[in-house]
Amino acid sequence: MNIIEPILFFSALGLGAGVLLAAASKIFNVKTDERVEKLTSALPGINCGACGFSGCEGYANAIAKDGAALNLCKTGGAQTLAEISEIMGVEAAAAVPEKAVVRCSGDCEAAGVKYDFEGVKSCAAAEIYYSGYKKCTSGCLGLGDCIKVCPQGAISIKDGIAVVDECKCVGCGICLRECPNGLIALRPVTNKVDYLCMSKNTAKDTVAACKNGCIGCRQCERVCPERAVKVENNHAELDYSKCISCGKCAEVCKRGVISMHICTHYPPLAEKAKHNA
16 A cells, blocks of 8 residues: 555646646647748848848748838848748749949059058958048948958958959848948949949049049039939939949049949840840
8 A cells, every 4th residue: 555655646646747738738839830930941041130130030030920021131132032922922022133332443553541550450440540541531441341241252352442242242231331431332233333432522632542533523424314323422323223224424434433344144124124025
């Protein structure tokens, strides 16, 4: 009897605990959304955070549970957007991939130098001392802050300025936040024109600082048939949504500010339109 009673007691205790656990699992059960797992699989998985969320899983949760926009993943591009839209049961909107471009042509040969910088190899650090070591206070300092954050290794320094390798760039936009002078922008891959100067100096100061700087002469603005170019604060800016990549602005620019980019990975807008017709 001394052995049977403890056995019965612990058996009853185990049975009671099992019933309570089963009841608790039913009461406190949290239903998982299968879409979250599917969305996470559809996303690139590099967890770059460019979408504004903690990572791909965080963005997937935000889409499924909070109704976040479906087109925030620039890294995944059109294919990821199509997969996400299919999972969520909505029609995918047209998306044109974007690539980063460093809007500066002030390389070692063109840009003047005020002093030799021997501090921490960081653009942000150099910016503290007299707005950088170059005469142009708006130009690329070429110390690689953007390189350190690029998840694809798409940026390198050539002749003293940062250059983006379009073949590697996924358009995540992380590098945009790291440039202290705000020189990096995202450009649609279908656009061929790059304006490579953000200097707000007067024409006289720009000429003294950089051979390739924009002097705000407005020649590009005058010849643009779509009015995509506007000169403000002594430099020209391009509205990519209006630009048709005709190249007329590049033809009249005598300062080497405007670059005609030849895209080898995506067809021009005109060819795409003809193909879709």
